[in-house]
Amino acid sequence: MSDFKVKELELEGVRLITPFYREDSRGYFLKSLERDVYQGLGLSAEIYESFESYSKKNVLRGMHFQTQNPQIKLVRVIVGTIYDVILDLRKDSPTFGKWRGIELTDQNHLCLWIPAGFAHGFRVISEAAIVSYQCIGKYLSDCDSGIKYNDPNIAIDWGAGEPIVSEKDNRLQSFEEFIRKYQCI
Numbered sequence: 559m560s561d562f563k564v565k566e567l568e569l570e571g572v573r574l575i576t577p578f579y580r581e582d583s584r585g586y587f588l589k590s591l592e593r594d595v596y597q598g599l600g601l602s603a604e605i606y607e608s609f610e611s612y613s614k615k616n617v618l619r620g621m622h623f624q625t626q627n628p629q630i631k632l633v634r635v636i637v638g639t640i641y642d643v644i645l646d647l648r649k650d651s652p653t654f655g656k657w658r659g660i661e662l663t664d665q666n667h668l669c670l671w672i673p674a675g676f677a678h679g680f681r682v683i684s685e686a687a688i689v690s691y692q693c694i695g696k697y698l699s700d701c702d703s704g705i706k707y708n709d710p711n712i713a714i715d716w717g718a719g720e721p722i723v724s725e726k727d728n729r730l731q732s733f734e735e736f737i738r739k740y741q742c743i
Contacts, residue, residue: 562595567660569646569653571673573601574660575632579667590634590669591692601671602630602694610636610690613682618721620679621645621714621730622704625740628674629695638687639663640680643714645705647736648675655733657714662689677705681716704730 563576578589596603606629613619620643633642645657661683662668672678680689704727707714711733731739 562592564599567658569644569656569658569676570651571671572644572658572676573599573671575669575671577634577667577669588667590690591632604694605692606694606696608690608692610688612686612688614722615682615685616719616722618679618681618707618716618723618727620704620727621677621707622679622702623647623675623677624695624698624701625703626701627695627698628676629693629697630674631672631678631694632669632692633662633672633678633680634667634669634690635662635664636688636690637664638682638684639665640682640684640687640689641717642670642680643678643716644670644672645677645712645714646675647677647705649740651675655712657712659714679704679707681721683717705733705736706730709733 561578565574567574580587591603593603640662641659642662643657643659646653648654660670662670707727709732
């Protein structure tokens with residue numbers, strides 16, 4: 559039962575995973591994580607926490623990261639469609655400051671493996687979406703941070719229309735502030 563397919567994306571360490579999936583007249587069965595398979599691919603599968611979010615159409619969450627002990631995330635959509643975006647914040651990475659967006663849906667069943675050192679966010683495209691996160695590493699609320707989703711220096715294309723953004727996310731730092739604060743230059 560390990561019919562996982564893994565595609566490396568252009569940002570080092572990021573993987574797009576097609577999980578084990580079977581459908582019949584009763585419905586479907588999906589396995590998004592198998593420890594031995596992941597470890598065989600060089601991916602840690604020691605989940606520390608698992609949670610999900612429910613969001614309405616045009617809600618934009620992000621771009622979040624943890625300043626100390628950054629988490630690895632495995633993200634999947636259970637219901638709906640999102641435009642998921644990751645931003646490389648690893649100062650020694652050849653793709654530092656580059657972002658990548660990908661559509662995750664309840665129909666394509668794709669899982670996005672996000673290594674430590676990336677900011678993450680998404681915008682809901684469907685009427686609503688339920689997003690599942692499995693995280694490797696402990697969440698540290700004092701180290702919770704982010705970068706403005708609409709920072710012109712990053713220029714993420716979130717699609718047309720005005721997104722619904724929390725007050726907290728609207729107050730996040732700019733990419734330039736992040737670079738200065740964490741000495742990324």
